[in-house]
Amino acid sequence: MSSDPTPAPAPVPSTSPAESDLVRAARGLPVSRTPVWFMRQAGRSLPEYRSLRAGTVMLDACQDPDMVTEITLQPVRRHGVDAAILFSDIVLPLVVAGMDVEIKPGIGPVIDKPVRSVADVDALPALEPEALGFLETAVRQLVAELGATPLIGFAGAPFTLATYLIEGGPSKEHARTKAFMYAEPEAWSRLLDKLAVSAAIFLRAQVDAGAVAVQLFDSWAGVLSAADYAERVLPHSRAVFDGLGERDVPRIHFGVGTGELLPLIGDAGADVVGVDWRIPLDEAARRVGPNRSLQGNLDPAVLLADRATVDREVRRVVEQGRTARGHIFNLGHGVLPDTDPGALTHVAELVHELTTR
Protein backbone atom coordinates (compact mmCIF):
# COMPACT_ATOMS: atom_id res chain seq x y z
CA MET A 1 0.00 0.00 0.00
CA SER A 2 2.65 2.50 1.07
CA SER A 3 4.44 4.35 -1.73
CA ASP A 4 7.10 5.82 0.59
CA PRO A 5 10.42 5.00 -1.09
CA THR A 6 12.61 5.73 1.96
CA PRO A 7 13.80 2.55 3.67
CA ALA A 8 12.81 1.91 7.26
CA PRO A 9 15.33 3.54 9.62
CA ALA A 10 17.72 1.14 11.32
CA PRO A 11 16.37 0.39 14.78
CA VAL A 12 18.55 1.43 17.68
CA PRO A 13 19.86 -1.57 19.65
CA SER A 14 17.19 -2.61 22.10
CA THR A 15 17.45 -2.97 25.85
CA SER A 16 14.75 -5.64 25.91
CA PRO A 17 15.58 -9.23 24.93
CA ALA A 18 12.16 -9.63 23.32
CA GLU A 19 13.00 -6.69 21.01
CA SER A 20 16.58 -7.80 20.34
CA ASP A 21 18.11 -8.14 16.89
CA LEU A 22 17.95 -11.92 17.31
CA VAL A 23 14.18 -11.89 17.79
CA ARG A 24 13.71 -9.24 15.10
CA ALA A 25 15.77 -11.14 12.52
CA ALA A 26 13.82 -14.29 13.37
CA ARG A 27 10.59 -12.43 12.60
CA GLY A 28 11.92 -10.79 9.43
CA LEU A 29 11.94 -7.27 10.95
CA PRO A 30 14.71 -4.67 10.39
CA VAL A 31 17.78 -5.10 12.61
CA SER A 32 20.58 -2.78 13.75
CA ARG A 33 23.07 -5.44 12.60
CA THR A 34 23.00 -9.16 11.78
CA PRO A 35 22.79 -11.07 15.06
CA VAL A 36 25.35 -13.81 15.58
CA TRP A 37 25.67 -16.76 17.97
CA PHE A 38 27.26 -20.19 17.63
CA MET A 39 25.73 -23.59 18.23
CA ARG A 40 27.71 -25.21 21.07
CA GLN A 41 29.26 -21.83 21.92
CA ALA A 42 29.20 -22.85 25.59
CA GLY A 43 31.36 -25.83 26.25
CA ARG A 44 34.43 -27.70 25.29
CA SER A 45 36.13 -25.04 23.13
CA LEU A 46 36.48 -22.72 26.16
CA PRO A 47 39.25 -23.20 28.75
CA GLU A 48 37.10 -21.48 31.42
CA TYR A 49 34.43 -24.13 30.74
CA ARG A 50 36.88 -27.02 30.99
CA SER A 51 38.19 -25.83 34.34
CA LEU A 52 34.71 -25.22 35.78
CA ARG A 53 33.42 -28.62 34.60
CA ALA A 54 36.47 -30.59 35.83
CA GLY A 55 35.26 -33.27 38.23
CA THR A 56 31.54 -32.83 37.47
CA VAL A 57 29.65 -35.32 35.31
CA MET A 58 27.94 -33.63 32.32
CA LEU A 59 24.38 -34.59 33.33
CA ASP A 60 24.99 -33.35 36.90
CA ALA A 61 26.32 -30.05 35.57
CA CYS A 62 23.12 -29.65 33.51
CA GLN A 63 21.00 -29.96 36.68
CA ASP A 64 23.02 -27.50 38.78
CA PRO A 65 21.47 -24.04 38.24
CA ASP A 66 24.59 -22.11 39.26
CA MET A 67 26.81 -24.13 36.95
CA VAL A 68 24.32 -23.86 34.07
CA THR A 69 24.16 -20.11 34.59
CA GLU A 70 27.91 -19.61 34.64
CA ILE A 71 28.61 -21.91 31.66
CA THR A 72 25.84 -20.31 29.59
CA LEU A 73 27.24 -16.82 30.28
CA GLN A 74 30.88 -17.64 29.47
CA PRO A 75 30.65 -17.33 25.66
CA VAL A 76 28.46 -14.22 25.90
CA ARG A 77 31.15 -12.45 27.93
CA ARG A 78 34.00 -13.72 25.84
CA HIS A 79 32.68 -13.39 22.29
CA GLY A 80 30.06 -10.63 22.54
CA VAL A 81 27.51 -12.83 20.77
CA ASP A 82 23.91 -11.64 20.37
CA ALA A 83 22.29 -14.56 22.16
CA ALA A 84 22.89 -17.07 24.91
CA ILE A 85 21.69 -20.66 24.57
CA LEU A 86 20.91 -22.59 27.71
CA PHE A 87 23.67 -25.03 28.64
CA SER A 88 21.97 -28.42 28.71
CA ASP A 89 21.61 -31.44 26.45
CA ILE A 90 18.86 -32.85 24.27
CA VAL A 91 18.73 -36.03 26.40
CA LEU A 92 18.13 -34.14 29.66
CA PRO A 93 14.30 -34.49 29.59
CA LEU A 94 14.78 -38.27 29.25
CA VAL A 95 17.16 -38.30 32.21
CA VAL A 96 14.83 -36.22 34.38
CA ALA A 97 11.94 -38.53 33.44
CA GLY A 98 13.98 -41.41 34.87
CA MET A 99 15.38 -43.18 31.80
CA ASP A 100 18.82 -44.72 32.23
CA VAL A 101 20.69 -42.43 29.88
CA GLU A 102 24.35 -41.62 30.44
CA ILE A 103 26.64 -39.24 28.60
CA LYS A 104 29.94 -41.04 28.06
CA PRO A 105 32.87 -38.67 27.60
CA GLY A 106 34.10 -38.73 24.01
CA ILE A 107 31.13 -40.84 22.88
CA GLY A 108 27.87 -39.07 23.68
CA PRO A 109 24.51 -40.24 25.03
CA VAL A 110 24.35 -43.98 25.75
CA ILE A 111 21.29 -45.97 26.86
CA ASP A 112 21.70 -49.28 28.68
CA LYS A 113 18.41 -50.82 27.63
CA PRO A 114 17.54 -49.45 24.18
CA VAL A 115 13.95 -49.28 22.96
CA ARG A 116 13.55 -52.32 20.71
CA SER A 117 9.92 -53.44 21.14
CA VAL A 118 6.40 -52.12 21.35
CA ALA A 119 6.42 -52.97 25.08
CA ASP A 120 9.59 -50.89 25.53
CA VAL A 121 7.81 -47.88 24.04
CA ASP A 122 4.83 -48.27 26.32
CA ALA A 123 7.05 -48.65 29.39
CA LEU A 124 8.88 -45.33 28.90
CA PRO A 125 8.36 -42.99 31.86
CA ALA A 126 6.72 -39.59 31.26
CA LEU A 127 8.37 -36.27 32.12
CA GLU A 128 6.65 -34.45 35.00
CA PRO A 129 6.81 -30.65 34.68
CA GLU A 130 7.28 -30.46 38.46
CA ALA A 131 10.67 -32.13 38.05
CA LEU A 132 12.04 -29.13 36.15
CA GLY A 133 12.46 -26.74 39.09
CA PHE A 134 16.24 -26.65 38.60
CA LEU A 135 15.70 -25.56 35.00
CA GLU A 136 13.36 -22.73 35.92
CA THR A 137 15.84 -21.55 38.56
CA ALA A 138 18.68 -21.61 36.03
CA VAL A 139 16.68 -19.72 33.39
CA ARG A 140 15.48 -17.05 35.86
CA GLN A 141 19.03 -16.48 37.11
CA LEU A 142 20.29 -16.29 33.56
CA VAL A 143 17.68 -13.85 32.36
CA ALA A 144 18.52 -11.57 35.30
CA GLU A 145 22.24 -11.69 34.44
CA LEU A 146 21.82 -11.36 30.67
CA GLY A 147 20.05 -8.00 30.63
CA ALA A 148 19.32 -7.10 27.00
CA THR A 149 20.87 -10.29 25.60
CA PRO A 150 18.19 -12.83 24.66
CA LEU A 151 18.24 -16.39 25.96
CA ILE A 152 17.39 -19.19 23.53
CA GLY A 153 15.74 -22.25 25.02
CA PHE A 154 16.03 -25.56 23.20
CA ALA A 155 14.95 -29.17 23.00
CA GLY A 156 15.79 -32.22 20.93
CA ALA A 157 13.20 -33.12 18.29
CA PRO A 158 11.37 -36.45 18.60
CA PHE A 159 13.21 -38.12 15.70
CA THR A 160 16.72 -37.27 16.88
CA LEU A 161 15.90 -38.37 20.43
CA ALA A 162 14.40 -41.60 19.08
CA THR A 163 17.68 -42.40 17.32
CA TYR A 164 19.51 -42.44 20.68
CA LEU A 165 16.76 -44.44 22.42
CA ILE A 166 16.57 -47.08 19.69
CA GLU A 167 20.25 -47.36 18.72
CA GLY A 168 21.38 -47.25 22.36
CA GLY A 169 23.98 -44.61 21.50
CA PRO A 170 25.32 -42.48 18.68
CA SER A 171 25.18 -44.08 15.21
CA LYS A 172 25.87 -43.11 11.63
CA GLU A 173 23.22 -44.84 9.54
CA HIS A 174 20.44 -44.99 12.14
CA ALA A 175 19.47 -48.33 10.55
CA ARG A 176 17.77 -49.78 13.64
CA THR A 177 15.79 -46.57 14.02
CA LYS A 178 14.55 -46.73 10.44
CA ALA A 179 13.86 -50.47 10.74
CA PHE A 180 11.65 -49.80 13.77
CA MET A 181 9.95 -46.91 11.97
CA TYR A 182 9.07 -49.19 9.03
CA ALA A 183 8.26 -52.36 10.96
CA GLU A 184 6.24 -50.87 13.84
CA PRO A 185 4.53 -47.76 12.50
CA GLU A 186 2.04 -47.52 15.34
CA ALA A 187 4.57 -47.95 18.12
CA TRP A 188 6.85 -45.51 16.24
CA SER A 189 4.12 -42.94 16.23
CA ARG A 190 3.43 -43.49 19.97
CA LEU A 191 7.15 -43.18 20.72
CA LEU A 192 7.47 -39.91 18.82
CA ASP A 193 4.27 -38.64 20.45
CA LYS A 194 5.74 -39.26 23.88
CA LEU A 195 8.98 -37.54 22.93
CA ALA A 196 7.06 -34.59 21.51
CA VAL A 197 5.12 -34.20 24.76
CA SER A 198 8.29 -34.17 26.85
CA ALA A 199 10.09 -31.79 24.45
CA ALA A 200 7.14 -29.40 24.69
CA ILE A 201 7.19 -29.56 28.49
CA PHE A 202 10.93 -28.85 28.44
CA LEU A 203 10.49 -25.86 26.10
CA ARG A 204 7.51 -24.43 27.99
CA ALA A 205 9.49 -24.49 31.25
CA GLN A 206 12.26 -22.46 29.60
CA VAL A 207 9.94 -19.95 27.93
CA ASP A 208 7.82 -19.49 31.03
CA ALA A 209 10.97 -18.71 33.00
CA GLY A 210 12.13 -16.10 30.47
CA ALA A 211 13.68 -17.61 27.31
CA VAL A 212 12.59 -15.39 24.38
CA ALA A 213 13.25 -17.80 21.49
CA VAL A 214 13.43 -21.58 21.11
CA GLN A 215 15.40 -23.92 18.90
CA LEU A 216 14.31 -27.46 18.12
CA PHE A 217 17.32 -29.62 17.24
CA ASP A 218 16.48 -32.39 14.78
CA SER A 219 20.15 -32.94 14.16
CA TRP A 220 19.88 -36.32 12.43
CA ALA A 221 16.68 -35.80 10.36
CA GLY A 222 18.84 -35.47 7.23
CA VAL A 223 19.14 -39.28 7.05
CA LEU A 224 15.48 -39.52 6.01
CA SER A 225 13.84 -39.24 2.60
CA ALA A 226 11.51 -36.29 2.20
CA ALA A 227 8.53 -38.66 1.97
CA ASP A 228 9.36 -40.49 5.20
CA TYR A 229 10.19 -37.24 6.95
CA ALA A 230 6.88 -35.67 5.88
CA GLU A 231 4.77 -38.65 6.86
CA ARG A 232 6.48 -40.16 9.89
CA VAL A 233 8.42 -37.34 11.56
CA LEU A 234 7.18 -33.86 10.67
CA PRO A 235 3.78 -34.20 12.42
CA HIS A 236 5.57 -34.96 15.70
CA SER A 237 7.95 -32.01 15.37
CA ARG A 238 4.96 -29.81 14.60
CA ALA A 239 3.34 -31.11 17.79
CA VAL A 240 6.32 -29.81 19.79
CA PHE A 241 5.89 -26.31 18.36
CA ASP A 242 2.12 -26.51 18.80
CA GLY A 243 2.77 -27.41 22.43
CA LEU A 244 4.06 -23.86 22.93
CA GLY A 245 0.45 -22.71 22.59
CA GLU A 246 0.09 -18.94 22.67
CA ARG A 247 3.68 -18.29 23.79
CA ASP A 248 4.79 -15.74 21.23
CA VAL A 249 8.46 -16.68 20.86
CA PRO A 250 10.24 -17.24 17.54
CA ARG A 251 10.88 -20.87 16.69
CA ILE A 252 14.15 -22.01 15.12
CA HIS A 253 14.22 -25.49 13.56
CA PHE A 254 17.58 -27.05 12.74
CA GLY A 255 18.96 -30.26 11.27
CA VAL A 256 22.15 -31.43 9.56
CA GLY A 257 22.14 -32.60 5.93
CA THR A 258 18.58 -31.35 5.46
CA GLY A 259 19.04 -29.60 2.08
CA GLU A 260 16.29 -31.69 0.50
CA LEU A 261 14.04 -31.29 3.56
CA LEU A 262 14.31 -27.52 4.03
CA PRO A 263 10.79 -26.63 2.84
CA LEU A 264 9.35 -29.32 5.13
CA ILE A 265 11.51 -28.24 8.09
CA GLY A 266 9.95 -24.82 7.66
CA ASP A 267 6.43 -26.23 7.33
CA ALA A 268 6.70 -27.95 10.69
CA GLY A 269 6.10 -24.55 12.28
CA ALA A 270 9.39 -22.64 12.15
CA ASP A 271 10.00 -18.91 11.93
CA VAL A 272 13.66 -19.65 11.25
CA VAL A 273 15.17 -22.60 9.40
CA GLY A 274 18.68 -23.62 10.45
CA VAL A 275 20.91 -24.57 7.51
CA ASP A 276 24.15 -26.59 7.59
CA TRP A 277 27.06 -25.71 5.26
CA ARG A 278 26.12 -28.03 2.39
CA ILE A 279 24.00 -25.55 0.47
CA PRO A 280 24.49 -21.77 0.26
CA LEU A 281 22.00 -19.50 2.02
CA ASP A 282 20.72 -17.95 -1.22
CA GLU A 283 19.68 -21.42 -2.40
CA ALA A 284 18.29 -22.20 1.07
CA ALA A 285 16.24 -18.98 0.92
CA ARG A 286 14.73 -20.13 -2.38
CA ARG A 287 13.86 -23.49 -0.82
CA VAL A 288 12.20 -22.18 2.36
CA GLY A 289 10.37 -19.33 0.62
CA PRO A 290 9.80 -15.69 1.60
CA ASN A 291 8.00 -16.28 4.90
CA ARG A 292 10.85 -17.65 6.98
CA SER A 293 14.23 -16.42 8.13
CA LEU A 294 17.46 -18.43 7.98
CA GLN A 295 20.12 -19.30 10.51
CA GLY A 296 23.61 -20.47 9.58
CA ASN A 297 25.72 -21.56 7.84
CA LEU A 298 29.51 -21.22 8.15
CA ASP A 299 31.20 -24.63 8.03
CA PRO A 300 32.58 -25.13 11.57
CA ALA A 301 35.75 -26.56 10.03
CA VAL A 302 36.49 -23.18 8.41
CA LEU A 303 37.34 -21.92 11.90
CA LEU A 304 40.33 -24.27 11.89
CA ALA A 305 41.73 -22.53 8.78
CA ASP A 306 43.82 -19.36 8.40
CA ARG A 307 42.32 -15.92 9.08
CA ALA A 308 42.09 -14.93 5.38
CA THR A 309 40.00 -18.03 4.67
CA VAL A 310 37.79 -17.38 7.68
CA ASP A 311 37.20 -13.79 6.57
CA ARG A 312 36.41 -14.77 2.98
CA GLU A 313 33.90 -17.42 4.09
CA VAL A 314 32.25 -15.13 6.66
CA ARG A 315 31.79 -12.46 3.98
CA ARG A 316 30.27 -15.02 1.62
CA VAL A 317 27.79 -16.24 4.24
CA VAL A 318 26.85 -12.66 5.14
CA GLU A 319 26.28 -11.76 1.48
CA GLN A 320 24.27 -14.87 0.69
CA GLY A 321 22.30 -14.34 3.91
CA ARG A 322 21.14 -10.95 2.63
CA THR A 323 18.81 -12.78 0.21
CA ALA A 324 16.83 -14.28 3.11
CA ARG A 325 13.85 -12.63 4.83
CA GLY A 326 16.05 -12.35 7.91
CA HIS A 327 19.43 -13.84 8.79
CA ILE A 328 20.88 -15.02 12.08
CA PHE A 329 24.58 -15.71 11.54
CA ASN A 330 25.69 -19.06 12.96
CA LEU A 331 27.74 -22.11 12.09
CA GLY A 332 26.26 -24.93 10.04
CA HIS A 333 26.65 -27.21 13.09
CA GLY A 334 28.24 -27.01 16.54
CA VAL A 335 31.63 -25.52 17.38
CA LEU A 336 34.30 -28.22 16.98
CA PRO A 337 36.28 -29.07 20.15
CA ASP A 338 39.66 -27.90 18.75
CA THR A 339 38.40 -24.48 17.70
CA ASP A 340 40.48 -21.53 18.85
CA PRO A 341 38.06 -19.37 20.86
CA GLY A 342 39.79 -16.31 19.40
CA ALA A 343 38.50 -17.30 15.96
CA LEU A 344 34.93 -17.24 17.29
CA THR A 345 35.37 -13.81 18.85
CA HIS A 346 36.81 -12.58 15.55
CA VAL A 347 33.87 -13.93 13.55
CA ALA A 348 31.35 -12.25 15.86
CA GLU A 349 33.20 -8.93 15.47
CA LEU A 350 33.50 -9.27 11.70
CA VAL A 351 29.80 -10.07 11.23
CA HIS A 352 28.92 -6.99 13.27
CA GLU A 353 31.35 -4.81 11.33
CA LEU A 354 30.04 -6.01 7.95
CA THR A 355 26.38 -5.57 8.81
CA THR A 356 26.01 -2.53 11.09
CA ARG A 357 23.54 -0.22 9.40
Ligand SMILES: Cc1c2[nH]c(c1CCC(=O)O)Cc1[nH]c(c(CCC(=O)O)c1C)Cc1[nH]c(c(CCC(=O)O)c1C)Cc1[nH]c(c(C)c1CCC(=O)O)C2
Ligand atom coordinates in the same frame (compact mmCIF):
# COMPACT_ATOMS: atom_id res chain seq x y z
C1 LIG B 1 26.16 -35.94 20.16
C2 LIG B 1 26.02 -35.63 21.61
C3 LIG B 1 24.81 -35.31 22.29
N1 LIG B 1 25.12 -35.06 23.58
C4 LIG B 1 26.47 -35.17 23.77
C5 LIG B 1 27.05 -35.55 22.56
C6 LIG B 1 28.48 -35.79 22.33
C7 LIG B 1 29.07 -34.46 22.24
C8 LIG B 1 30.46 -34.48 21.80
O1 LIG B 1 31.31 -35.04 22.47
O2 LIG B 1 30.65 -33.86 20.75
C9 LIG B 1 27.15 -34.91 25.03
C10 LIG B 1 27.41 -33.48 25.30
N2 LIG B 1 26.57 -32.44 24.97
C11 LIG B 1 27.08 -31.28 25.46
C12 LIG B 1 28.29 -31.59 26.17
C13 LIG B 1 29.12 -30.62 26.98
C14 LIG B 1 29.82 -29.58 26.39
C15 LIG B 1 30.61 -29.75 25.15
O3 LIG B 1 31.11 -30.87 24.90
O4 LIG B 1 30.75 -28.75 24.45
C16 LIG B 1 28.50 -32.95 26.06
C17 LIG B 1 29.66 -33.77 26.58
C18 LIG B 1 26.51 -29.94 25.36
C19 LIG B 1 25.38 -29.66 24.48
N3 LIG B 1 24.66 -30.51 23.67
C20 LIG B 1 23.69 -29.81 23.05
C21 LIG B 1 23.76 -28.46 23.47
C22 LIG B 1 22.76 -27.38 23.10
C23 LIG B 1 22.81 -26.42 22.19
C24 LIG B 1 24.01 -25.64 21.76
O5 LIG B 1 24.76 -25.12 22.59
O6 LIG B 1 24.12 -25.51 20.55
C25 LIG B 1 24.82 -28.37 24.37
C26 LIG B 1 25.32 -27.15 25.11
C27 LIG B 1 22.67 -30.32 22.12
C28 LIG B 1 22.82 -31.67 21.57
N4 LIG B 1 23.20 -32.80 22.23
C29 LIG B 1 23.16 -33.87 21.35
C30 LIG B 1 22.73 -33.39 20.09
C31 LIG B 1 22.53 -34.23 18.86
C32 LIG B 1 22.49 -32.03 20.25
C33 LIG B 1 21.94 -31.08 19.24
C34 LIG B 1 22.99 -30.25 18.65
C35 LIG B 1 23.94 -30.93 17.72
O7 LIG B 1 23.48 -31.48 16.72
O8 LIG B 1 25.14 -30.87 18.02
C36 LIG B 1 23.47 -35.26 21.72
